[in-house]
Amino acid sequence: MLPLPSKLASFSAGARDTLPMLVGAAPFGMIFGTLVGTTQLAPWQGQLMSLGVFAGASQFIAIGLLAGQAGLLVIWLATFIVNLRHMLYAASLLPHVRHLPQRWRWLLGFLLTDETFAVVDSYYRQHPQAPQGHWYFLGSGLAMYLNWQCWTLIGLVFGAAFPQLQTLGLDFAMVVTFIAIVVPQLTRLPNFAAAVAAGSFAYLLKDLPYKLGLLVAILAGVGIGMLLIQLRTRASTEQRLS
Amino acid sequence: MSATVTLLGMALITFLIKAIILILGDRVVFPPKLRQALSFVPVTVLTAIIVPMVLAPQGGSLALNWHNPQLVAAIFAVIVCATTRHQLLTIMAGLAVFFGWQYGLG
Numbered sequence: 001m002l003p004l005p006s007k008l009a010s011f012s013a014g015a016r017d018t019l020p021m022l023v024g025a026a027p028f029g030m031i032f033g034t035l036v037g038t039t040q041l042a043p044w045q046g047q048l049m050s051l052g053v054f055a056g057a058s059q060f061i062a063i064g065l066l067a068g069q070a071g072l073l074v075i076w077l078a079t080f081i082v083n084l085r086h087m088l089y090a091a092s093l094l095p096h097v098r099h100l101p102q103r104w105r106w107l108l109g110f111l112l113t114d115e116t117f118a119v120v121d122s123y124y125r126q127h128p129q130a131p132q133g134h135w136y137f138l139g140s141g142l143a144m145y146l147n148w149q150c151w152t153l154i155g156l157v158f159g160a161a162f163p164q165l166q167t168l169g170l171d172f173a174m175v176v177t178f179i180a181i182v183v184p185q186l187t188r189l190p191n192f193a194a195a196v197a198a199g200s201f202a203y204l205l206k207d208l209p210y211k212l213g214l215l216v217a218i219l220a221g222v223g224i225g226m227l228l229i230q231l232r233t234r235a236s237t238e239q240r241l242s
Numbered sequence: 243m244s245a246t247v248t249l250l251g252m253a254l255i256t257f258l259i260k261a262i263i264l265i266l267g268d269r270v271v272f273p274p275k276l277r278q279a280l281s282f283v284p285v286t287v288l289t290a291i292i293v294p295m296v297l298a299p300q301g302g303s304l305a306l307n308w309h310n311p312q313l314v315a316a317i318f319a320v321i322v323c324a325t326t327r328h329q330l331l332t333i334m335a336g337l338a339v340f341f342g343w344q345y346g347l348g
Contacts, residue, residue: 020330027337041245048246052253055260057291062252072248079252083259088283090263091272098267109261114288121284169344172312175295176319176336178288183323183332185285194282195289202290203297214290221286222279229278 010132014139017123021115022147024177025056029148031170032059033155037163039066043156050152054145055113056174058082081215089117096124096133104134111141118181190232194225292316315340 005013029050036046041063049059058079065075089112097105120137124130186192198221205213263270272280297304299312308314319336326332 020333023330024333045245045249049249049252052249053256055256058252058256062248066245066248072244072251075248076251076255079255080259083256085283085287086256086260087263088280088287090260091270092277092280092283094263094267094270097264102265105264105267106261109264110257112260114284117284169299169312169340171295172315172340173333173337175292175312175316176333176340178292179316179319179336180323180329180332182285182288183320184327186324191282191285195285198286198290199293202293206294206298214287217290218283218286221290222282225282225286226275226279 005132007132007135010130010135011139014119014123014136014141015143016139017136018115018119018140018143020180021119021177022143024173024180025115025144025147026151027170027173028056028177029151030155030158031173032056032063033152033157034159034163034170035060035063035067036156037159039063041066043160046156047149047152050148053079054110054148055079055083055086056148057114060171060174081212084215085114085218086112086117089114089121093117093120093124093137096130097137100134108134108137108141111138111145113141113144114181115177116140116144190225190228193228194221197221197224311340311343314343 032050033046036043036049041049049062053059053062061078061082062075065078090109093112097108100108116137119140120133123136124133127133130136182195186195198217201217201220202214205216207213208216296312296316297306299305299310305313315336318339319332322335323329323332
């Protein structure tokens, strides 16, 4: 029998496997930092948002809303809707985490992001029995957290010095990171159809208030995916019967 | 002051959404149908976030043309990812094309 990987080895493997995500998050964190200057937030409040909220897409949307003088409740509602997906991430990771002490589950929950979910989920698929899997999760989450803090700070400093950075379109880094997460999952037809439906609805409904279009798009995509799975199951049952 | 309250509220909301299911643990039970629905969530959410950013980067109307660096670089990144399955390569190549295209045409 192979020896179990140590805590430290699992922790550093998690951080190492997250490296591509760190590269993608870097310019995105930096543009977040520079955009703080377009709002009424002081630089320390921009850093506080990264330290406390730690959810790139919703931080970005909040900056846009703050710059547009949106009210407190609108910002909180948008934060809620845009971050709901993490609940679903947590649900799919729960079987691997539910045996852990409470303090671990609070910590891993706080560190959950799209990127860490993608890395940790694929790790658990390859290692269904990973007794040190939570150390791998922690390594990935902490690497993302520290990276996000550093690049926010760099963005805050550079944004104050060179305001023209804000027009560089660095938020494209988020797009390309998400492409690297999504494309490998599109080989299954139901996933592909779900993505096409979600993307189309998101574009058509993008001007709905409070990011509601995003919510409808997600529901449409999940609905199409479920429908295809059902049709396929029914077709294969009929084939077996005939 | 009110900005700090806004931020702390955002932090609390985000933390609760991310952690509540992990905290409740065994008290949450998912029926198989729900589990199946959950499996579509990452792919739909991430696609729904990025498609509008790529097709209409200025937030206005559809920009389906070669002067849209987001679109060109996104197509390129999809091709690189589909052929190589290499995440780091996809991200670096996508960013390189994006900045190259923006400056080359800017």
